[in-house]
Ligand SMILES: NC(=O)C1=CN([C@@H]2O[C@H](COP(=O)(O)OP(=O)(O)OC[C@H]3O[C@@H](n4cnc5c(N)ncnc54)[C@H](OP(=O)(O)O)[C@@H]3O)[C@@H](O)[C@H]2O)[C@@H](O)CC1
């Protein structure tokens with residue numbers, strides 16, 4: 001499990017470690033890790049460290065201190081290192097002295113853009129977890145120059161300008177090729193839009209003992225492998241779970257077919273389809289149990305999926321919400337569901353909106369949800385008393401009370417932004433619910449497999465939702481391998 005901790009938790013751990021260690025020890029560990037990554041990148045960009053040109057952009061806090069000490073290490077290896085302190089009188093004094101002792105130079109912000117243009121490596125040490133608000137105006141031209149330059153850009157702890165705790169980006173921010181972060185991932189490094197600014201993220205262990213719960217957790221292969229439902233010798237199709245799919249309409253029969261295609265690959269022993277698209281479903285998947293009697297009379301299921309392509313069929317949604325089994329609500333179902341009925345449910349509920357649907361439920365604009373995904377998913381979970389999976393470039397899954405930790409999915413690909421791929425996900429996650437997974441696990445395991453399947457199906461070229469459904473089996477096998485190997 002990969003985790004991310006809030007700034008507050010990291011600060012507490014930092015204080016505890018500092019009390020035990022000699023002064024400056026944490027910063028030296030951070031700087032050593034940072035310098036190692038810088039040296040590696042210089043090797044890639046200019047073939048060597050010796051003789052390469054490095055520019056340090058230095059703010060007035062410890063983030064700048066990290067950059068200066070790392071710069072001193074590079075200067076000792078023969079790099080030409082120039083520091084540009086944005087507020088020279090307040091730059092980290094020990095760091096500046098160390099850089100000078102190692103042969104590094106110090107330049108005025110007036111020449112920063114020129115230096116950046118000629119650099120092999122730019123180190124963004126302007127601001128880290130002490131940052132508030134967006135990048136300050138004087139730093140904006142530097143971020144733009146770094147974006148234009150051919151130099152590799154390394155961010156210290158975080159790209160300056162992004163919000164460490166939420167992943168929000170207000171205005172300009174540095175775009176890094178690599179971010180070297182210390183002690184723990186910060187939530188912003190795993191959540192868009194900030195995640196995109198961070199490039200690839202490397203964690204340097206500086207020996208922090210992190211107490212308390214993480215803010216975010218990301219499942220990895222081994223975690224998913226442990227959660228996958230696998231039939232035992234005594235299993236039969238009913239014991240494996242029956243998932244009911246109440247989806248599709250005369251207008252959107254394809255949504256039903258796609259939800260069923262996901263459900264057939266999610267571990268339930270049988271898929272029951274209820275709705276007006278039975279003929280289309282059977283034509284594609286003869287193994288489906290089809291009924292046109294409505295959810296109440298369709299026969300037993302262990303979980304329902306309701307909503308994909310459902311049009312305006314509010315009665316079906318109401319019937320599903322009244323069932324005493326886990327329910328996944330997606331797409332039109334989210335619009336048609338009565339909020340009181342959702343809150344009154346006693347069995348688990350998993351809602352799976354994309355940003356637009358989440359915005360409609362919260363009564364805000366879509367951009368607001370995309371800007372603040374973590375707060376949005378938590379707020380929805382709290383309001384509905386339901387687990388919520390917020391889809392999109394970063395998929396987040398929050399438990400019913402929106403508390404910590406929220407799961408973040410790391411496997412997706414933008415190729416998944418294709419019509420109907422959400423329907424596949426709802427069938428898949430619903431099937432996992434029917435197989436007995438708790439709502440947050442069903443959502444996060446579903447998103448994990450779906451993301452991996454999207455990668456396999458796409459392999460660098462466009463895909464349709466159907467291709468994603470087909471690739472779920474490969475994703476499952478790949479994850480399962482870890483388990484068998486363990
Ligand atoms: N956690 C750990 O264990 C360890 C942490 N370490 C490192 O310490 C870093 C945290 O250091 P920190 O607390 O000194 O804050 P930091 O991020 O340098 O920024 C504060 C300064 O920036 C300024 N400033 C504020 N907002 C701004 C903005 N929007 N745009 C521009 N400037 C802005 C503000 O200046 P002022 O308001 O005074 O002008 C303030 O003085 C952390 O990220 C990591 O790198 C490691 O050394 C080892 C162990």
Ligand SMILES: Nc1ncnc2c1ncn2[C@@H]1O[C@H](COP(=O)(O)OP(=O)(O)O)[C@@H](O)[C@H]1O
Nearest residue numbers: 391392393412413414416417419420421422423
């Ligand atoms: N930029 C992106 N990066 C990664 N995954 C994405 C991106 N955009 C969309 N997705 C994923 O694609 C799927 C789209 O679902 P949804 O928006 O419901 O589409 P539809 O309604 O057409 O099925 C979701 O799983 C979502 O997380």
Ligand SMILES: [K+]
Nearest residue numbers: 127156158160
């Ligand atoms: K930074």
